[in-house]
Amino acid sequence: MVELKHGFKIDAAKCEGRMNCMRACPTHAIRVKNGKAHLISELCIDCGSCLQVCPSKAISATTISLAELDDFKFKVAVASPALFTQFGLNDTPAQVGRALLDLGFDAVWEYAVDIELNDRAITDCVKKWPGPFPLISDSCPVVVRLVQVAYPSMVDQLIPIEVPREIAGREVKRKYLRELELKPEEIAAIYITPCQAKSISILQPAEEGKSYLDGAIGISEIYNDILYRLRKDTPSLKDGAPDNTRELGELFHWGNPEGEFPSLSREHYLPLSGLTDIIKIFDDIEKGKLTNIEFLECHACLGGCVGGNLTVENLYVARSKDLHLKASMPQPTPEFEREVARRYAGEDFSMRGSIKPRSFARDVVDLRERVMRRKRAEEIQKALPLLNCGLCGAPSCKDHAEDVASGRAAISDCVFLSKSRIDQLRRIYKKGPRRVKR
Amino acid sequence: MAAELLRESYEIQGGNFDKAGEIASEIKVILRDLDIDAALVRRVVIVAFEAEMNVAMYARRATLTLILTDKDISLEVRDEGPGIPDIDLALQEGYSTASDEMRDMGFGFGMGLPNMKKNSDDFCIESEVGKGTLVFARIRLNSHG
Numbered sequence: 001m002v003e004l005k006h007g008f009k010i011d012a013a014k015c016e017g018r019m020n021c022m023r024a025c026p027t028h029a030i031r032v033k034n035g036k037a038h039l040i041s042e043l044c045i046d047c048g049s050c051l052q053v054c055p056s057k058a059i060s061a062t063t064i065s066l067a068e069l070d071d072f073k074f075k076v077a078v079a080s081p082a083l084f085t086q087f088g089l090n091d092t093p094a095q096v097g098r099a100l101l102d103l104g105f106d107a108v109w110e111y112a113v114d115i116e117l118n119d120r121a122i123t124d125c126v127k128k129w130p131g132p133f134p135l136i137s138d139s140c141p142v143v144v145r146l147v148q149v150a151y152p153s154m155v156d157q158l159i160p161i162e163v164p165r166e167i168a169g170r171e172v173k174r175k176y177l178r179e180l181e182l183k184p185e186e187i188a189a190i191y192i193t194p195c196q197a198k199s200i201s202i203l204q205p206a207e208e209g210k211s212y213l214d215g216a217i218g219i220s221e222i223y224n225d226i227l228y229r230l231r232k233d234t235p236s237l238k239d240g241a242p243d244n245t246r247e248l249g250e251l252f253h254w255g256n257p258e259g260e261f262p263s264l265s266r267e268h269y270l271p272l273s274g275l276t277d278i279i280k281i282f283d284d285i286e287k288g289k290l291t292n293i294e295f296l297e298c299h300a301c302l303g304g305c306v307g308g309n310l311t312v313e314n315l316y317v318a319r320s321k322d323l324h325l326k327a328s329m330p331q332p333t334p335e336f337e338r339e340v341a342r343r344y345a346g347e348d349f350s351m352r353g354s355i356k357p358r359s360f361a362r363d364v365v366d367l368r369e370r371v372m373r374r375k376r377a378e379e380i381q382k383a384l385p386l387l388n389c390g391l392c393g394a395p396s397c398k399d400h401a402e403d404v405a406s407g408r409a410a411i412s413d414c415v416f417l418s419k420s421r422i423d424q425l426r427r428i429y430k431k432g433p434r435r436v437k438r
Numbered sequence: 439m440a441a442e443l444l445r446e447s448y449e450i451q452g453g454n455f456d457k458a459g460e461i462a463s464e465i466k467v468i469l470r471d472l473d474i475d476a477a478l479v480r481r482v483v484i485v486a487f488e489a490e491m492n493v494a495m496y497a498r499r500a501t502l503t504l505i506l507t508d509k510d511i512s513l514e515v516r517d518e519g520p521g522i523p524d525i526d527l528a529l530q531e532g533y534s535t536a537s538d539e540m541r542d543m544g545f546g547f548g549m550g551l552p553n554m555k556k557n558s559d560d561f562c563i564e565s566e567v568g569k570g571t572l573v574f575a576r577i578r579l580n581s582h583g
Contacts, residue, residue: 152476286480287462287487288553357476367508367579370472371443 004041004358007062007141007200008051012036014058017428021050021059022395026275027149031403032393035428042358045145046197047275047300048309061196061310062203064215066222069104072188072214074176077105078168081115082194082305083219084325085318091230093325099229100192103222107176109189114168116332116340121161121349126294134270134285134293135159141201142300143278144355148206151282152357159295160351165191165198166205167349169212188214192222194308195301207353218310268294274302377405385416391425440507444468450493450500452519455545458494462487465504469511478577481557482511485575488550489515495540496520497570510559512576521567528563529555 010021017035029043030050037050037058051059069075077100084093097108118139126135138144138158147154162170172189176182191213193199199216270293272278278298284290301307306322307315365373381401392413394400403409412418415425446468448461462483469479486502493500497519505512522528529551536546551573555561560576 150470152470153480155476283463283466284459286466286483287459288484367472367474368443371506374444374468374472 004044005200005204006039006041006044007046007196007198007203008048008059009062010037010039011058011060014056016056016058018055019390020053020055022390022393024049024053025395026279027146028395028399030395031409032390033409043149045142045149046200047142047146048196049275051196052309061199061218063193063196063199063218063221063310064190066104066217066225068215069188069190069217073186074106074180074182075104075188075190076107076109076172076176077192078109078111078165078172078189078213079192080165080194080198080219080305080308081111081322082308082311082318083192085306085321086219086223086311086313087227087230087321089321089324095230096226099226100222102229103225105190109168109172110339111164111168113336113339113343114164114171116336117167117344117347117349118161118164120340120344122159122295125159125161129294131291132157133291134296137295137297138351138355139163139165140299140301140305141197141206142195142275143298144201144206145197145358146275146278146282146300148355148358150279151286154282154285155355155357157285158355160354162349162351163201166212167347169214171343171347173212190214191216192219193217194219194305194311196310197300205353207351207355209353219308220310220312223312268292269297270295271297273299273304273307275300373402373405377401380404380411383411383417384414389415391415391421440509442505442507444506445503447501447503450490450497450502450515450517452493452495452497452499452517455494458490459487461490461502468504469506472506474511474579478511478579481577482513484557485513485554485577488554489513489573489575491545492550492573493517493519495536495545509580510576510578512574515573516570517572518570521569522563522565522571523567525563525565 015036017032017037019032019037021037022030022032026047026049027043027045029040029045031038031040048061051061079096079100084096087096100108122137129135134157136143136147136154136157136159138161144158147158169189169191173184173187176187177184180187189212191198191202193216196218199218202211202213202216205211270281272281278300281290281296299305301309303315303319306318311318313321377398378401381397384397384401386397388396390396392400392409392415394403394409397414400409400414404411413421415421446465448464450461451457465486466479466483469482470476486504489500489502493515497517500515500517500519503514503516505514527533530548531552532548534546534548536548540546551563554573554575557577558575559578560574562574563571565571
């Protein structure tokens with residue numbers, strides 16, 4: 001099995017074993033053993049819930065830094081529309097685009113075109129789709145991974161259309177290879193991302209192909225640099241840099257926060273955000289409900305990508321800015337329409353690979369042994385307090401029982417079953433017996 | 439003879455629509471954790487869900503039993519209810535005896551039993567009018583290769 005990569009890393013030196021991540025993880029993928037958090041790689045869906053809650057700041061996104069950009073000769077920024085919602089009401093997308101150029105990017109991509117292309121491809125695909133319904137959007141990497149891990153029977157319902165950022169990355173390479181005398185590896189399409197999950201979708205796409213993008217920079221990583229440039233006067237451009245930011249300003253916001261905006265009839269299209277609600281809806285789909293819905297647009301972050309964990313601005317303020325940008329958005333220009341029509345006629349938007357259920361290490365034992373383990377876990381669970389205190393290092397008593405049943409943990413890690421466990425935890429967390437104040 | 443590996447029974451209350459579907463969800467989790475092929479799990483879950491809905495709509499109470507062997511997954515639903523006078527008719531798509539009230543709630547389009555049959559490899563119904571109905575559905579583990 002290929003080793004799974006993830007969009008973040010846990011720094012063992014910084015980790016104090018405080019278990020916030022373990023408790024926040026929606027797929028129960030974290031265990032805390034000997035005071036350090038560990039990841040069960042196959043269960044992690046890269047939602048990033050753990051990043052936000054770590055009190056020791058030991059979990060960080062594996063995005064790239066601005067300095068690493070210098071490895072490339074020609075750098076093109078493909079900015080998530082969420083970026084433009086992060087600044088003041090009067091800061092225009094064109095100004096943000098110019099700040100990106102000033103920061104060292106050689107071009108800022110007109111991502112609105114790709115978003116529109118993706119929208120059309122999705123609309124077409126939905127119309128021709130023979131079933132099963134509903135189709136599920138694939139632009140949020142967390143949603144894709146959630147389906148692979150927890151809803152394997154639904155992988156065929158992930159819409160087989162390339163995501164807008166990949167469509168953009170592909171065209172970035174094509175265009176600049178044609179226009180500049182550069183080698184393919186010298187041109188970098190860098191995604192400005194609202195979350196670490198997009199970064200993992202670039203490092204290791206779920207459909208097992210190779211990404212057209214070369215890396216992702218978190219919005220929070222460059223927020224200060226952009227803000228500084230917005231507050232200075234209009235930044236001066238590097239000599240000879242192509243200034244297409246005027247058009248950018250007008251077109252940037254053509255599309256929803258993360259792009260999918262199918263022109264489908266409203267009663268057959270359902271947008272939803274937030275993992276908790278998505279899980280509820282997926283449970284219903286699995287029971288055969290919701291077949292009247294043709295397309296489900298799902299974003300794991302509450303409020304969609306403007307609420308991503310690498311954004312800076314408060315979700316509601318960002319959303320208000322988003323509405324403001326949409327309200328002042330002009331009609332698409334004839335050039336925009338022409339470009340969309342030209343590319344729509346010439347490009348293939350179907351997903352290159354296919355998304356399969358994630359295979360687990362537990363595949364190795366046969367059904368009989370799996371049933372035995374389940375029965376053992378049920379027996380073990382009867383001995384546990386069912387308080388889900390987490391002190392054993394698993395997020396719930398059920399998880400601990402399963403870990404014990406499959407030999408990954410000792411039942412005596414439960415403080416209710418072993419007094420020495422408390423002493424062991426005291427040593428690990430270096431806290432003496434409680435001193436009583438008088 | 440197939441060796442029985444697991445047997446779980448669940449009680450279903452008639453008329454309880456807000457709980458309908460919970461057993462299907464529980465069965466889904468069990469089978470998924472056992473790493474049963476996803477397409478098979480889906481079929482079992484649909485059969486279980488439709489069975490729950492039928493009980494909620496028509497019966498007083500029922501017992502749903504999940505039986506896993508090394509060869510197949512079976513669901514047995516034994517209810518106390520009005521029974522089905524004409525089983526062949528009940529298996530026709532679109533045939534329904536649901537009340538207007540149930541239809542207003544969005545149920546009773548006559549797809550329940552046909553859908554259960556469609557998703558099973560073996561399917562049979564035994565019924566005694568005035569007493570109850572036994573529905574048995576079997577899904578073979580190797581039917582997906």
